[in-house]
Amino acid sequence: MDEDVQLMARPMPGANPMASMLQSVFADLDSRIEERWTAGNLSHGFWRTGGIPALTPVDTLREYGFWQGKAVLEKGLSGQVSVALIGGHTRIGVFLPNRLLEGMSTWGESLTDAVARAHDGLPASIIRRVGGDTLFDRIFTEAPFSAEWLLRCAADGNAKDILVNHLAWRVIDLWESALRVVMSQQSHDLGIILHSAKPLPPIITESLPLTIQDVYEVQPGHWVTIVTLTAGSRLSQPAVPAREELGPSALEAQLQMMLPDHGITVQKDTSA
Structure with a gap:
């Protein structure tokens, strides 16, 4: 009888404070991910994130510290971000199809190397091919990803909020910066080239269906900005263009008005 009482007194697996905390952290991360791509104008474009595919959280063993988000890319390909929030050796990995990493970036280095450094200028901790994908894996050991901080989060709501903020930023920026590099290579071939006397403010992506891919000053007072049209836009100019269609002349007129x-001015011949 005493043994039965002792068994009943033991906490159930779902009542484990650490497991509950991890599930709460990932639930908050889900919300941040959803908000990033659906809140207001963010679904159309913000800074350089306009046409980047949205991450969709998927079901994993969250109570053990594992989280995944997937995205549908072009031509039926898919990408993924995986998180192992285990404290002291927390890992965040970005998986991208090898087919999207062929060729060189607009800066003259391989796309793989450019993606590996896109987050903060430092190469990913681990870069390796896994089947048809390349994994860019980063390892974090300092607070708030340390084991000590993770233990603190189980009892301190403020510590957990700090962890969520850092984790959300890392996941979103690792994904967006990697995709920006890939899309910059695509814009090098297919982008629209804008010339201006001043650098263009990022707010243009809030008003027009554009993604800024690259910006540089070729000489004092002469700026070049490479942009691509986001989903739903076209470069064609029929006699009566639909609202979602935006040709070079129409784009130039709207930018000049704004x-x-x-x-x-818009460079009409993008191959020049």
Whole structure:
């Protein structure tokens, strides 16, 4: 009888404070991920994130510290972000199809190397091919990803909020920065080239269906910005263009109206 009482007194697996905390952290991460791509104008574009495919959280063994988010890319391909939040050796990995990493970036280095450094200028901790994908794996050992901080989160809501903020930023930025590099290579071949007397403010991606891919000053007072049209836009110019269609001349007119003091022109022949 005493043994039965002792068994009943033991906490159930779902009542484990650490497991509950991890599930709460990942639930908050889900919300941040959803908000990043669906809140307001973020679904159309913000800074350089306009056409980047949204991550969709998937079901994993979250109570053990594992989280995944997947995204549908072009031509039926898919990408993924995986998190192992285990404290002291926390890992966040980005998986991208090898087919999207062929060729060189607009900066003259291999796309693999460019993606590996896109987050903070430092190479990923581990870079390796896994089947048809390449894994860019980063390892975090300092607070708030340390084992000590993770233990603190189980009893301290403020510590957990700090962890969520850092984790959300890392996951989102690792994904977006990697995709920006890949898309910059695509824009090198298919992008629209804008010339202006001043650097264009990122707010243009809130008003127009654009993604900024690259910006540089070729000489004082002459800026070049490479952009691509986001989903739903086209470069064609029929006699009566639909709302979602935006040709070079129409784009130039809208940009000049928005920023009359920037001296904006669109390079009509993007192969030049």
